[in-house]
Amino acid sequence: MGFDFDNDRPIYLQIIEYIKKMIVCGYYLPNQKLQSIREFAEELGVNPNTVQKALFELETMGLVFTERTNGKYVTADVKVIENVKNNLLKDRAKKFFYEMKEIGLNEKEAIEYLLKNGGKE
Amino acid sequence: MLNKLMKYDLKKMYKVLVVFYCLSLILAIICRVFNELGNIFAFRVLYIIFSSIEYAIIANVIVHAFVRIILRFNNNFYKDESYLTHTLPVSKQKLLLSKYLSSLIVIFSSVVIVFLSFFIMFYDAQTIEAISNFLTALSGQFNFSVAGFISLVVVSLFVQICSIISMTFYAIVLGNRANEKRALKSLLWIALFYIISIVFSLLCIFAVSAMFNVANEIFSNVVSGKTLLIVFVLAIILYSTYSIFFYFLSNRAFNNGVNVD
């Protein structure tokens, strides 16, 4: 299956995150049509109702919109996508610095470490 | 739906039976051939050997027919297969009726095969004449026509077989309502029904013959045609009643739901 779910957290939240990432990374372009709920469900191996719920939430956030008969589309509003992307980046960065701090590096040292070694072994 | 059900019931029951049918007919022909060549000692011996096998097979045809009928009923309604049978969109009455009708067909065809086998083995003008002479003498003794006599015998045998099937089915239905030892309980029920039906039949025959003032005659060696007719008609009435009565009971019990393990 396309995606490994963590059974400990609500599935629909994980689907939201998954689709969000696909949008911000550019896999889905602005105004691109998304596959149907059923296709999503089959691809992810989850319940169609759960996908529906996730898409509904994404719609509330403004990332996705529904064309009455045609199905769901990614928003054409690039600003919204940028926004979501920034939030995601912010979250990740925060988490990264927090973890580095636990190991004993401050922000500057962490950045230096990153620039020097990256994720290399 | 009934014909579809019967198609599958018959298919399943005939699967093995047909082999015995063929064996029985083929052996009958072999016996006949050896019998025709009976002047030579070796063929005489072979005839004796093959005809004993043939009798065993003929007996087996009848026994096997009953066994198949009972197994089909029990397995299809109460074993693993029942998970499919009882979830088909078919009423319980139809399921039951299908088993009854297909069982009668199986019995009927088995009897025909048995007759046919004997016919092949023994048919010649002399034997037929001997049999017809015997029948004429027998029916003449009771003032019956030969055809009337034969049909009385055949009909009463037929309804008797029906009643046995009916009782057996009801016994299996009752036995399977229990939560354990179902086979044993089914057997006990069939024994009980059989004994009760025999006792009841005897009582009825006694009562009716008393009514017609022929009671003392029934249990003697000399039976008049009138008395014999009374006994036959009574037997037919009684066995038909059992058949219908037990069919009705099975239907009711079955409709109240099954208890599949």
Next chain:
Amino acid sequence: MSLLEIENVSKSFGNKKVLNKVSLKLEKGMIMGLLGKNGSGKTTLLKLINDLLTPDEGKILVNGNEVGVLSKKDISFLPERTYLEPNMRVEEVLNFFKEFYEDFDIEKARKLLEKLDLDEKARLSKMSKGMKEKVQLVLVMSRKAKLYILDEPLGGVDPSTRDYILKTIISNFSEDSSLLISTHLISDVEKILDQVVFIDQGQIVLHEKADELRDKNNCSVDEVFRRMLKC
């Protein structure tokens, strides 16, 4: 109207009470997991819905009809047992289903069989238990039923087939149908469930939406089940 309504249903075998006043409703378009240990009463409940047993008391309605011919038209049931006659060929079984179920889509069944590498000409007696289970699942999922009831559908199959089976289940179930899956292998199926019902000692001890349960307890349905029923 719910697709499946179970009201105060009880069932005993001898002195042993297997189900005790069970009530349950399943709406259209839902996938419900009936979760319980072996011997909790799951299978008994499913057998009652499918007319293989009769309740001592209570009422069962399927799409508004009592259990009977009409309810059987609406339900496609996969029991735990292999109920097919061993000497039949797969294609004969397909024809059998076509004859008895108006909603059976034989073409779809053929496609599914092919995908699962099952030979139509093969006799069931020559197949392993896992293969027979797959054949039965194909039969059940190839009907256009209103209610699919699957009793331990992943019991004897290997992990790769398991994923395929779950996919088949998802892709075949439509908005007007519902699915009731009983299992004790919770972690394998929990991601496809809308609702979970825990059954223990013949009683329903929990009925909740799967995601809400995860949210509340911060753990998987499987974990909640283990904690609650101490196993």
